[in-house]
Amino acid sequence: MASSRAVRRLNNRAVRTLAVWCPDWPVVAAGGNADEPSAVLAGGHIFACSAAARLEGVRRGQRRRDAQSRCPELAVYPHDPSRDARLFEQVAESVEALVPGIEIVRPGLIVVAARGAARYYKGELPLLAKISTTVADETGRDVQLGLADGSFAATQAAYFAHIVPAGESAKFLAPQPIRSLDRPELADLLVRLGIRTLGDFAALPRADVLARFGPDAAYAHDLAHGFEARPPSARSAPPDLAVELALDPPVDRVDTATFVAKALAEQLHERLEARGLACIRISIEARTSNGEQLARSWRHGGVSTAGFSALAIADRTRWQLDGWLSGTIRSDDGQPTGGMVFLRLVPDEVVADAGRQLSLWDSTTGLGSDFSARGADVEQIERALARVQGLLGPEAVVTAVVGGGRELAEQVRLVPWGEPREMLPGDTCPWPGQLPSPSPATVLPEARSVTVTAVDGSPVEVSDRLAVSAPLHWLRIEQRAPIEIVGWAGPWPLDTHWWDRVAARRRARFQLTTVDGAGWLVTFDSGRWLIEAVYD
Amino acid sequence: MLHSAALSADLLERVGVGVGSFRSDDAVLPVPPALLSLFPGGGLRRGSTITVSRSPSLVLALTAQVSKRPGWCAEVGSPLLGSAAAVEAGIALERFVRVAEPGEQWATVTASLLEAFDLVIVHPPARAGQGDMRRLSARARERSAVLLVAGAWEGAMVGLSITGSKWQGLGAGHGYLRARQVEVQALGRGSAARPQRVKVWLPGIDGAVSLAHENAA
Numbered sequence: 005m006a007s008s009r010a011v012r013r014l015n016n017r018a019v020r021t022l023a024v025w026c027p028d029w030p031v032v033a034a035g036g037n038a039d040e041p042s043a044v045l046a047g048g049h050i051f052a053c054s055a056a057a058r059l060e061g062v063r064r065g066q067r068r069r070d071a072q073s074r075c076p077e078l079a080v081y082p083h084d085p086s087r088d089a090r091l092f093e094q095v096a097e098s099v100e101a102l103v104p105g106i107e108i109v110r111p112g113l114i115v116v117a118a119r120g121a122a123r124y125y126k127g128e129l130p131l132l133a134k135i136s137t138t139v140a141d142e143t144g145r146d147v148q149l150g151l152a153d154g155s156f157a158a159t160q161a162a163y164f165a166h167i168v169p170a171g172e173s174a175k176f177l178a179p180q181p182i183r184s185l186d187r188p189e190l191a192d193l194l195v196r197l198g199i200r201t202l203g204d205f206a207a208l209p210r211a212d213v214l215a216r217f218g219p220d221a222a223y224a225h226d227l228a229h230g231f232e233a234r235p236p237s238a239r240s241a242p243p244d245l246a247v248e249l250a251l252d253p254p255v256d257r258v259d260t261a262t263f264v265a266k267a268l269a270e271q272l273h274e275r276l277e278a279r280g281l282a283c284i285r286i287s288i289e290a291r292t293s294n295g296e297q298l299a300r301s302w303r304h305g306g307v308s309t310a311g312f313s314a315l316a317i318a319d320r321t322r323w324q325l326d327g328w329l330s331g332t333i334r335s336d337d338g339q340p341t342g343g344m345v346f347l348r349l350v351p352d353e354v355v356a357d358a359g360r361q362l363s364l365w366d367s368t369t370g371l372g373s374d375f376s377a378r379g380a381d382v383e384q385i386e387r388a389l390a391r392v393q394g395l396l397g398p399e400a401v402v403t404a405v406v407g408g409g410r411e412l413a414e415q416v417r418l419v420p421w422g423e424p425r426e427m428l429p430g431d432t433c434p435w436p437g438q439l440p441s442p443s444p445a446t447v448l449p450e451a452r453s454v455t456v457t458a459v460d461g462s463p464v465e466v467s468d469r470l471a472v473s474a475p476l477h478w479l480r481i482e483q484r485a486p487i488e489i490v491g492w493a494g495p496w497p498l499d500t501h502w503w504d505r506v507a508a509r510r511r512a513r514f515q516l517t518t519v520d521g522a523g524w525l526v527t528f529d530s531g532r533w534l535i536e537a538v539y540d
Numbered sequence: 541m542l543h544s545a546a547l548s549a550d551l552l553e554r555v556g557v558g559v560g561s562f563r564s565d566d567a568v569l570p571v572p573p574a575l576l577s578l579f580p581g582g583g584l585r586r587g588s589t590i591t592v593s594r595s596p597s598l599v600l601a602l603t604a605q606v607s608k609r610p611g612w613c614a615e616v617g618s619p620l621l622g623s624a625a626a627v628e629a630g631i632a633l634e635r636f637v638r639v640a641e642p643g644e645q646w647a648t649v650t651a652s653l654l655e656a657f658d659l660v661i662v663h664p665p666a667r668a669g670q671g672d673m674r675r676l677s678a679r680a681r682e683r684s685a686v687l688l689v690a691g692a693w694e695g696a697m698v699g700l701s702i703t704g705s706k707w708q709g710l711g712a713g714h715g716y717l718r719a720r721q722v723e724v725q726a727l728g729r730g731s732a733a734r735p736q737r738v739k740v741w742l743p744g745i746d747g748a749v750s751l752a753h754e755n756a757a
Contacts (some may be wrong), residue, residue, distance in 0.1 A: 067585060075627055181622030384656035385612055389637060391652045395645055403625035403641070404633050416623040418638075425634060440716050442743050443624035445596035491710030515717050523717050537622065537718055539707065 018154035018173065018231060022118035023162035024099050025133065025148045026092070028052050029112025031147065033532075035093045041075045045140045046083035046426075053078075053114070059335040061253065081186035082426060088112065089323030093331050096300065098142045102135055107285060107303040111323070113162075114154040115303065130168060149337055152176065156227045160184055173230030178203030185224045201226040246350040247272045254343025261325040263391035263398040264347060266422055268389065269318035272349045281313025283351035288324045292378075301322050301352060311355060321349065347470075355522075389421050398422065410438055410498060410523075412447050412537055444537035450533035454526065456489075466512045466528040470495050479518055480528075481535070491517040495528065515539075569686055570605045572749040574740045577727035578700065584659070586684040588697040588723060589677040595702045596621055597629075597742050598724065599661060599690055601749050604630035606686070611635070611658035616642055616650045618663035618690070647672045651690045654685045670695075698728040703737065718743045721752050730752055 026032060030052040036042030040059035043050050048064045060075035088111035099114055100106050103121040106114050118131065125131040132149045152162030152168035159178055161168050168176040180202045183191040199205050202518050205213075206228040214222035248267055255261050276283055286306040291297055300321040304312050311322070326342070341434055394402050402418040405425050409415040415438075417422040419425050456464050458474035465473045472495060478486040494514030509529070513536075523539030555568065568583035576582070584590065584606070592599050600621065603613050611636045615621060619640035627633060637657075642649040647667060653660045654676065673693050680687035689696060703725045707716030719741055725735045739752035 013749050046628075061686060086559050120577060190719075328723070355588065382654065388652050388656035392649050395648065395652075396642060400639055400641065402638050403636060403640070404626070406623050412622070412624070421637060441628050442717065443628055444622050444626045445600055446620045447622040450674065472713070491707070491715070492713060493710050493715050494713075515710060517707045517717070519711050521707070521722075523707045523710075523720070540594070540705075 017394060018121045019117050019172065020153060020157040022103065022116050023150045023155065023158035024114040025150065025162035026112045027148055028054050028096060028115040028143055029092065030083060032205065033088045036079060036081060041077060041078040041080065043071060044081050044083045051083045068264045076238065078202035084322050085319065086326050090327045090330055093327030095139055095145055095147065099135060100138045102138060106428045107301045109303045109382050110179045113159065115158060118151060121440045136392055152231060157230050174206065177228060177230050185227060187224055190224060197261055206369060217263055245275055246348055247275065248346065251345050251347060254345045256329065258326050258329055258341035259398055261329060262422065263322035263393060265325055266318045266345060268349055272317055272351065273314035276351060276354065281354040282452040283354050284311050286317060286320060287350040287352050288321055289348040289350065290328065293345045298328055319347065323539055393421065443538045446538040446540055448535060448537060451536050454533050454535050456526065456533045466495050470512060476514065476516065479516060479524065488519040489520050491515050550613040569611065570609060572601050572605050574749050574751045575724065575738065577738055578724060578736050580687060584686045587709065589680055589687040589689065590696065591689040591691065591693050591696040591699040593692050593701045597625070597704060599688065600626055600629040600631065601742060602688065603659060603661065606636055607631045607657045609754060613659040614638065614653045614657045615661040616653065616663065617646050617665065647676060650676055651679050654679045654683050654687065656683060657685045659688060661690055663690045698726050700726050701722060719743060
């Protein structure tokens with residue numbers, strides 16, 4: 005008991021922390037206007053929404069349909085974590101110039117130790133004023149600031165734009181709802197037990213919380229008390245855990261950077277795993293061919309005892325590289341001033357692995373949900389694909405996403421392996437004019453020219469008013485002997501881009517069966533017959 | 541009919557027929573029940589090589605059954621397989637990885653994928669040598685994967701092809717393609733040396749693969 009009290013005292017020395025929060029960042033990054041109802045959608049559910057949308061009753065986690073029934077004029081954007089991170093880099097840079105040593109918790113939230121900076125700017129209030137005006141001037145973004153003891157309390161304070169006086173974090177946190185701990189399962193349970201605020205939770209004896217709900221809940225209990233938001237076992241990592249890679253040729257493209265990020269993240273994760281460690285803060289460091297040194301720290305989820313998963317490390321690295329490549333190391337004309345020649349991942353703080361962080365496939369972010377089924381050994385799959393990507397480049401290995409669209413080619417998007425397979429807003433809508441199933445098993449990448457003739461051998465034509473000049477009778481592919489058509493249906497008009505004089509195309513589609521048993525999808529397009537696909 | 545076919549597949553799987561049966565729960569990958577009579581081992585034996593010539597839908601139907609297991613499938617060397625048709629067949633696209641243009645590296649790529657995937661479909665280029673194919677087949681055996689060659693290769697355990705096909709649903713200027721009846725022929729070595737035929741709907745009105753006649757095969 006004595007030793008646990010000692011640990012508690014140590015943790016109680018919560019560092020004065022500043023939190024910089026951009027409200028509804030995913031919406032802002034997507035280009036939504038805070039004064040108009042707009043929302044960002046991930047996996048069919050609302051991921052973030054603007055204040056105006058909240059007023060209309062839109063909530064995080066709602067289904068798209070429910071949100072739109074509450075607020076029909078809601079503007080919806082697809083969720084793009086790398087865009088969020090890329091644009092947030094400007095804000096991070098602007099804050100870092102004033103207060104060194106920032107940690108990004110997620111795109112939209114930064115925490116940083118504030119004591120030194122407050123002394124430098126002669127007080128906490130002047131520091132906050134300086135930051136909010138500088139960020140607004142340099143980036144045009146709106147930030148909300150909070151100051152308190154410990155990063156959890158500071159984050160909560162930022163949500164209320166509040167300065168919590170030193171030593172009063174516990175008092176400030178007490179009336180906050182239990183769900184601000186960001187542990188939905190625990191919150192659910194506690195609310196059913198009648199514990200609704202952090203104060204109620206903090207009033208429970210710690211030993212009982214630990215015995216009944218386990219170490220993570222005990223840690224949450226410490227947070228509710230306003231103790232330092234750092235897992236008790238946190239320690240700085242021994243230096244040999246860092247992984248690094250010299251890049252030759254220099255990397256100046258995002259897709260290549262993604263690939264590098266993944267390989268390095270896997271390596272780091274393996275190294276940590278071998279020692280039974282998990283990482284809760286990671287520094288990403290890079291050097292460009294012009295000798296610029298870049299570095300940025302990311303903190304895991306702010307308040308968690310489980311470290312970064314391999315996928316989460318890869319994501320943070322990719323976002324950061326993307327941010328640098330599209331901002332920091334580009335001159336005004338948008339060209340990179342130099343590629344990255346060196347990359348290093350340093351686990352700044354590690355904790356003993358509680359056995360929760362999993363390999364690339366079980367994370368709750370991005371790919372994770374898609375890959376819940378575990379057939380073959382997923383690690384082996386990942387290794388095999390990495391080898392192939394190494395051989396042919398990251399773009400050569402793809403999975404398909406089938407979405408909306410009338411034309412066969414536009415229905416399918418190919419996503420390079422490792423990129424998130426996201427649905428676009430139009431994917432789940434019905435598309436009038438789409439072909440009925442069954443879909444053709446063979447889709448030609450480029451339509452092939454053929455000849456279709458009537459029984460007397462004269463060419464069949466389709467008029468602008470979709471009149472077919474004669475029943476279709478012979479199908480001739482290149483110089484081969486004509487095949488007899490035994491069944492046909494059409495024409496089904498396919499007008500695309502009719503609103504655009506230049507891009508507008510008017511085509512007529514037919515399905516054919518030939519005497520050899522094959523089925524064909526052909527189109528009549530400005531006087532020519534083309535095979536698009538084969539039902540074979 | 542369908543029930544008993546599914547049952548016997550299940551039974552065979554549990555007994556663990558085939559090579560590499562050290563993983564007895566898993567020695568045979570499932571095939572569509574309607575095609576079961578073409579596979580003497582009760583399904584796709586792990587470690588085996590089969591060929592499917594001139595029928596992408598048959599490739600999709602076989603892949604779907606492995607994908608639903610749930611298994612991981614990959615395709616090397618052709619951009620032609622329709623993704624919408626793959627979804628309709630029941631393939632989980634997130635576990636169906638495609639390398640459309642491996643170029644000269646097609647054999648290396650296929651070999652790498654055989655290391656980890658349950659089923660690898662390869663469209664060998666016209667110039668593919670016997671040596672390459674034999675090496676890949678050996679790799680599949682070693683890794684207990686199934687190599688599905690889209691095309692012809694006589695070294696395969698079973699060769700499937702479509703010997704007859706008839707679409708339904710189209711008239712003269714009306715209707716749309718709804719269902720197709722095909723005759724699938726299997727020609728194999730060893731226990732499968734005698735040609736076997738079965739008439740199936742590929743796809744049926746409901747989109748599924750099912751036997752066309754009770755007394756087929």
